[in-house]
Amino acid sequence: MALITDERGGVLVDAGQSPAHAREIRAALAATGLPEPCWLVYTHHHWDHVWGACAWPGVEIVGHVAGESLLRAEAARPWSHRYLREQVRTEPRLGPSFRARALAMETFDDFAVLPPTRTFTDEMELPTGVRLRHVGGRHAPDSTAVLVPDSGVMLLGDCWYPPPAHLREPDDGPDLALVRQLLDDAYGWYVSSHSEPMTLAGARAALA
Template sequence: MLKQIATNVYYMPHYAETDRPALGLICGENFSLAIDAGNSPAHATDFLDLAENMDITPIKLAVITHWHWDHIFGMKTVGRLTISHQDTKRQLEYLKTLKWDDASLDKRVENGEEIAFCRDMMKREMPVRDYLELQAPDITFQDTMQIDLGGITCVMEHVGGEHARDSSIVYIPEEKVMFLGDCIYQDFYSGEWSYDLKELQILLEKIKKYDVRYYVLGHQSPKSYDELWHFLDELLDVGEIVGDETSPEKAVERFQLTRKIEPTKDQLEFIGNFVAGNQKK
């Protein structure tokens, strides 16, 4: 059984061992909608099998939050009409031209086009990928799109962010639940994992305007409004302390002088993320 977070909203939890993200299911009176397609045909099949055992309306659509492999490799298996931001489709059209066998993956890591973490997780989730078939979304939107499932509405908005510029959120106003995908996570495709403070502030302003009780994140357990914003407010505050500093040591000194305490392990990670972002400018 999928886990229920609201009357008409369910999710399949993330699984870190093979980097499976959380998948969503929104159930209306007329039809249901899936959020993201999984990181493999097996992941998609597991999700569909669980959904088929539930007393819900048929799944007719799937929304893709962004282009990264772990959210799109199961699209062919999901087998429904898919919706995404227009930039997500452009990225998937390119991914369709690539080969996914071990040698091709290894070469892209060597060339800097792929990162080792994603390659290793692909191999762990799908030992054989020679015949992996990808597909592009059927329907795209530019800024926002709204779908009535019958008594339940899904609002999609392109919010961008450093993790993936094409990222979109899915908001269910009747349930006050938002699926964030991976949009609040760091940039990890260009060197050290990093945040840019201004980019993060712009992203979080887009998210905060919605009335939300629960957030479903791609690779963490769902968070209440208070839980998530306690984390994000701390992240922003650390970013403001770091400012434009490009030296890790000086950034830590700034934190110590401002807070009058030693940074925790998490705070050190935040400091490192913002320093790395400043170094990339």
């Protein structure tokens, strides 16, 4: 997750993995005096990036068009701890993901998966100057990079990671070719969702 904010409004990147997680982030923002975001951007549709959205009232949710139908299908599932257990019994490869979801959710009362309310195809610029770029990749078809030109920061989400564990083949690995395509002299920092931030020089050295 990340928050990009100035006098034009705040952009929240990803919603958190659960409503409880989102409420913790909201409390932290309030404690520091930062305003509530106006826009919530999904880097992609996976649960640990979107399940907190229902705890961010009043924001416009922006995501790539490829994720909209996927999230509508997710929204239609009868989510509960019992449902998670039943799905793992039917398909054991779902175990790591679905057990993590069960641990993240104390209750499914008042929970909802929210598809984006505004979609884009290739690129989009928000009123704050934050730019969204569809990059795709094997991890998720709707993977989106969030570019912050004023700060020279590019938020990558999970775009270069391998496919989720239950879809992964033995030869699947990080998509380094995608990273090479994204590196840009105009951006000095690259931030992935589950990795340490890297400078442009550090990213190039790691790829070499």
